[in-house]
Amino acid sequence: MTRGVLLDLAGVIYDGETAIPGGVDAVARLRQAGLAVRFVSNTTRSSKQTVLQHLEALGLTVTKADVFTPAHAAREWLLRNGRAPYLLVHPGLEPDFLELPVRDKRAVIVGDAGEAFTYTVLNDAFRELNAGAELLALATNRTFRDADGGLSLDAGPFVTALEYASLKRATVLGKPSQAFFLSALASMNCPPDQVIMVGDDAEADIAGALRAGISSALLVRTGKYRQGDEKRFDPRPTATVADLAAAADWIIARRD
Amino acid sequence: MTRGVLLDLAGVIYDGETAIPGGVDAVARLRQAGLAVRFVSNTTRSSKQTVLQHLEALGLTVTKADVFTPAHAAREWLLRNGRAPYLLVHPGLEPDFLELPVRDKRAVIVGDAGEAFTYTVLNDAFRELNAGAELLALATNRTFRDADGGLSLDAGPFVTALEYASLKRATVLGKPSQAFFLSALASMNCPPDQVIMVGDDAEADIAGALRAGISSALLVRTGKYRQGDEKRFDPRPTATVADLAAAADWIIARRD
Numbered sequence: 197m198t199r200g201v202l203l204d205l206a207g208v209i210y211d212g213e214t215a216i217p218g219g220v221d222a223v224a225r226l227r228q229a230g231l232a233v234r235f236v237s238n239t240t241r242s243s244k245q246t247v248l249q250h251l252e253a254l255g256l257t258v259t260k261a262d263v264f265t266p267a268h269a270a271r272e273w274l275l276r277n278g279r280a281p282y283l284l285v286h287p288g289l290e291p292d293f294l295e296l297p298v299r300d301k302r303a304v305i306v307g308d309a310g311e312a313f314t315y316t317v318l319n320d321a322f323r324e325l326n327a328g329a330e331l332l333a334l335a336t337n338r339t340f341r342d343a344d345g346g347l348s349l350d351a352g353p354f355v356t357a358l359e360y361a362s363l364k365r366a367t368v369l370g371k372p373s374q375a376f377f378l379s380a381l382a383s384m385n386c387p388p389d390q391v392i393m394v395g396d397d398a399e400a401d402i403a404g405a406l407r408a409g410i411s412s413a414l415l416v417r418t419g420k421y422r423q424g425d426e427k428r429f430d431p432r433p434t435a436t437v438a439d440l441a442a443a444a445d446w447i448i449a450r451r452d
Numbered sequence: 453m454t455r456g457v458l459l460d461l462a463g464v465i466y467d468g469e470t471a472i473p474g475g476v477d478a479v480a481r482l483r484q485a486g487l488a489v490r491f492v493s494n495t496t497r498s499s500k501q502t503v504l505q506h507l508e509a510l511g512l513t514v515t516k517a518d519v520f521t522p523a524h525a526a527r528e529w530l531l532r533n534g535r536a537p538y539l540l541v542h543p544g545l546e547p548d549f550l551e552l553p554v555r556d557k558r559a560v561i562v563g564d565a566g567e568a569f570t571y572t573v574l575n576d577a578f579r580e581l582n583a584g585a586e587l588l589a590l591a592t593n594r595t596f597r598d599a600d601g602g603l604s605l606d607a608g609p610f611v612t613a614l615e616y617a618s619l620k621r622a623t624v625l626g627k628p629s630q631a632f633f634l635s636a637l638a639s640m641n642c643p644p645d646q647v648i649m650v651g652d653d654a655e656a657d658i659a660g661a662l663r664a665g666i667s668s669a670l671l672v673r674t675g676k677y678r679q680g681d682e683k684r685f686d687p688r689p690t691a692t693v694a695d696l697a698a699a700a701d702w703i704i705a706r707r708d
Contacts, residue, residue, distance in 0.1 A: 313571045319605050322595075326603060338617045339578075347582060349575050349617050356616040357609035361594045 198412075198451045200386040201226050202377070202405070205237040205247065207396035207419015208440050212343055215254045216418050218441030223256060229448050232384040235263045236377065236393075238335040238370040238400060240307030240351060243291040244268055264380045266334035266370030267292035270305050273332060273369060279303040282324050284317060284354070285334070286310055306358065306366070307334040308351040318357065325362040331355075333366040337400050341420040371397075372404020381410075394443045398425040398433065406431040414443045454668075454707045456642040457482050458633070458661070461493040461503065463652035463675015464696050468599060471510045472674050474697030479512060485704050488640040491519045492633065492649075494591040494626040494656060496563030496607060499547040500524055520636045522590035522626030523548035526561050529588060529625060535559040538580050540573060540610070541590070542566055562614065562622070563590040564607040574610065581618035587611075589622040593656050597676040627653075628660020637666075650699045654681040654689065662687040670699045 203209065209219045226233050235258065237247065244265050251258045267289055274281055280299040283290065285307035293305075304321045325331055337350035355366050370376055381391055388409040395401020396419030405413045415426055415433035418440070426436045437443050459465065465475040482489050491514065493503065500521050507514045523545055530537055536555040539546065541563035549561075560577045581587055593606035611622050626632055637647055644665035651657020652675030661669045671682055671689035674696070682692045693699050 309571075311571050313574075315565075315567045315569045315605070318569075318609075322605055322609075323602060338619075346579060349571070349578055349613075353574075353578075353613035353617040357605075357613040360612040361605050361609040363594075 197390055198231065198392055198447060199390040200232040200234070200381070200384040200392075201447060202234050202236050202380055202391060202393045202410070203440070204371075204393075204395035204397065204401050205235055205251075206239050207341060207421070208394060208416055209235075209256070210250070210254060211341070211419060216439060218439060220255050222440045222444035225444050226447065229451060231447070231451070232386065233262070234380045234384060236371060236380050237263065237265055238337055238397075240266055240334045240370070241286040241288045241310065243289055245291060246288065261383060264376065264383075265292070266376070267307070269369040269376055269379065270332055270334060271296070273367070274299075274303060277303070277330075279330060281305045282321060282329060284309050284313070284321050286312060289334075302329040303332050304329045304358070305332045305334065306351055306355050308337075308340065309354070313354055318354065322358060322361045325358060325364055331358060331362065331364050331366040333368045333370075335370040335400070336366070336368055336372070337397060339420065347420065347422075371395075371400040372407065374408040377405055377408040377410060392434075392447055394440060394447075396421045399429045402433045403429040403431055406434075414446060416440055416443055453646055454487065454648055454703060455646040456488040456490065456637070456640040456648075457703060458490050458492050458636055458647060458649045458666070459696070460627075460649075460651035460653065460657050461491055461507075462495050463597060463677070464650060464672055465491075465512070466506070466510060467597070467675060472695060474695060476511050478696045478700035481700050482703065485707065487703070487707070488642065489518070490636045490640055492627060492636050493519065493521055494593055494653075496522055496590045496626070497542040497544050497566065499545055501547060502544065517639060520632065520639075521548070522632065523563070525625040525632055525635065526588055526590060527552070529623070530555075530559060533559070533586075535586065537561045538577060538585060540565050540569070540577050542568060545590075558585040559588050560585050560614070561588045561590065562607055562611050564593075564596065565610070569610055574613065578614060578617050581614060581620055587614060587618065587620050587622040589624045589626075591626040591656070592622070592624055592628070593653060595676065603676065603678075627651075627656040628663065630664040633661055633664040633666060648690075648703055650696060650703075652677050655685045658689045659685040659687055662690075670702060672696060672699055 333355040336352040339347040342348035393405035393413040412434040589611040592608040595603040598604035649661035668690040
């Protein structure tokens with residue numbers, strides 16, 4: 197029996213500024229079918245506030261508690277572990293890290309910083325790590341679908357570079373971290389075997405969710421999806437469908 | 453019986469523009485003792501011509517054939533494999549890649565590009581890889597000792613980033629590649645068990661040489677050496693000595 201659905205955002209509900217056809221309506225149909233819906237996004241170029249505004253502009257009704265972002269998880273980690281952030285993130289994400297208490301110890305936080313990934317900034321972050329800072333990865337995605345339609349480097353390659361240089365392992369806060377999926381499940385009061393994940397990233401969304409114990413994961417052929425992705429990572433998707441509209445059909449047809 | 457010696461350059465013979473005390477004299481003593489000497493450098497910020505001029509300025513007599521650099525190995529790889537280079541290297545290295553034949557297929561060549569590692573350039577290189585280019589690493593060193601005395605990011609972290617993003621494995625041309633060590637041995641007509649390597653990098657120089665079959669490797673406490681380096685990587689150095697002068701003493705005392 198399915199009681200909850202986790203949805204990725206970029207590449208599933210929207211591509212850049214544009215809604216993916218049928219996506220907003222699919223969310224409404226899932227909710228009308230009595231399913232709890234949460235949004236689990238690895239996008240680390242926008243603050244949570246910006247993500248919420250974007251979803252509202254598309255016509256989706258969402259509360260702050262419906263959306264799970266790695267930056268929010270990182271903020272909670274910093275408070276829990278008593279560390280100040282050394283940010284290697286996109287400027288758009290900085291609002292999520294305001295007004296944290298002053299601490300001596302630090303944690304380097306790596307997101308999808310884009311053009312802000314310069315040699316100097318990466319080297320400074322490496323020196324922080326060498327001086328005792330911890331390494332937090334908001335996400336480990338290899339690539340994202342860029343504005344020009346091509347794939348571009350996401351946060352993952354830069355996390356790997358810093359791990360290699362510092363001989364430290366990053367704590368991953370976004371997908372595919374099990375803790376990240378589980379925090380979304382907890383908010384729905386659903387065990388993993390009553391939840392379905394829908395995403396366009398065969399690795400972070402699909403293999404990640406299945407490895408976290410979620411029973412089913414649907415790969416959509418929108419966003420960053422490339423032919424053959426369903427066979428590229430293990431575990432493989434429960435099913436591969438055209439888009440979120442088709443995913444909603446699949447879920448509603450099999451919900452009991 | 454020892455017949456040949458391989459010497460690293462930066463951190464062993466010189467630090468930046470400055471000669472390490474006793475280094476040039478140590479090379480002369482090794483040669484006077486009848487040992488063949490070759491220089492195996494992973495420095496990828498200077499062309500071979502510049503390296504030779506630098507050594508001459510320090511008072512060392514060296515020929516082109518005495519010095520082995522990853523760029524030279526890369527040039528030979530390109531000619532052998534019929535590929536044109538897509539260079540992600542320091543501007544100082546570009547002279548080593550002039551006048552290569554025009555080819556359709558490409559190879560991304562990653563060196564220690566320093567400030568030239570921008571997001572845009574790394575992303576362009578990733579897209580070349582995604583379009584079918586091969587990945588060549590001039591070196592995989594994690595760090596080097598920078599002008600300010602601190603450790604800075606070398607080529608390795610950026611090679612790892614591109615491997616992670618493209619799901620391709622780099623062909624490594626400099627140390628610790630076995631082929632690189634063996635090409636230097638071949639020029640001396642020495643089998644690996646008659647050669648000693650001296651370097652300041654416990655991983656690329658020492659563990660690399662020993663893994664390539666070279667019988668002994670001496671770690672010097674100059675250059676990038678940090679306390680405890682001798683215990684950080686396997687196999688561990690045959691001995692750890694103060695500097696190249698002490699290494700020459702060690703080698704000459706045990707040469708038979």
